[in-house]
Amino acid sequence: EAGVAQSPRYKIIEKRQSVAFWCNPISGHATLYWYQQILGQGPKLLIQFQNNGVVDDSQLPKDRFSAERLKGVDSTLKIQPAKLEDSAVYLCASSLVGHSGDDEQFFGPGTRLTVL
Amino acid sequence: AQKVTQAQTEISVVEKEDVTLDCVYETRDTTYYLFWYKQPPSGELVFLIRRNSFDEQNEISGRYSWNFQKSTSSFNFTITASQVVDSAVYFCALMNTGGFKTIFGAGTRLFVKA
Numbered sequence: 770e771a772g773v774a775q776s777p778r779y780k781i782i783e784k785r786q787s788v789a790f791w792c793n794p795i796s797g798h799a800t801l802y803w804y805q806q807i808l809g810q811g812p813k814l815l816i817q818f819q820n821n822g823v824v825d826d827s828q829l830p831k832d833r834f835s836a837e838r839l840k841g842v843d844s845t846l847k848i849q850p851a852k853l854e855d856s857a858v859y860l861c862a863s864s865l866v867g868h869s870g871d872d873e874q875f876f877g878p879g880t881r882l883t884v885l
Numbered sequence: 886a887q888k889v890t891q892a893q894t895e896i897s898v899v900e901k902e903d904v905t906l907d908c909v910y911e912t913r914d915t916t917y918y919l920f921w922y923k924q925p926p927s928g929e930l931v932f933l934i935r936r937n938s939f940d941e942q943n944e945i946s947g948r949y950s951w952n953f954q955k956s957t958s959s960f961n962f963t964i965t966a967s968q969v970v971d972s973a974v975y976f977c978a979l980m981n982t983g984g985f986k987t988i989f990g991a992g993t994r995l996f997v998k999a
Contacts, residue, residue, distance in 0.1 A: 810991050814987065817986070825984055870918030870937055870985065871937075876931075878928050
């Protein structure tokens with residue numbers, strides 16, 4: 770079974786530029802998560818989708834970050850414009866159901882973003 | 886408020902030593918889940934264990950064991966006879982059953998030297 774795929778793996782941009790990340794979850798998984806992991810910290814949930822609807826985006830900086838999950842499968846996370854403090858690893862995860870503690874989250878390899 | 890504290894930032898041990906990673910959590914919920922994840926240098930988080938708040942039984946899986954104590958709000962993780970391959974960052978996490986949102990601790994970086 771293929772895991773969670775993310776691209777690109779690395780991205781370097783200048784501040785005020787735009788960037789987009791892509792995630793392909795495990796086939797059949799209804800729930801998709803985007804996390805931001807700043808160096809030396811644990812992952813922080815940015816947004817959670819259930820199929821193509823948003824369940825939680827309370828920690829998403831909506832003035833610059835946006836995310837979509839069209840057709841309830843792939844997802845893109847965009848930052849526009851980027852700031853220095855957005856430098857982090859962006860992790861995508863998926864789970865079969867989502868609204869259960871017995872449901873395991875599977876993580877992708879992440880995209881490491883550096884903003885100069 | 887919900888919070889996960891991993892007070893140990895880095896731990897360094899010599900191979901074959903036992904090591905315990907501490908995790909203390911805060912929550913007002915009576916029903917919740919606790920997790921441990923491993924993040925090797927490759928970056929992907931790997932699920933290790935899940936515990937719900939009603940199950941205080943300790944668990945052993947090979948060289949890994951977990952001690953869950955509700956009285957002290959702790960969920961500690963012990964690696965017995967550590968190996969170099971255990972070198973990674975380990976995260977403790979808490980999930981509430983309201984929105985099923987997972988909160989991670991800051992992680993403990995474990996170095997196992999040969």
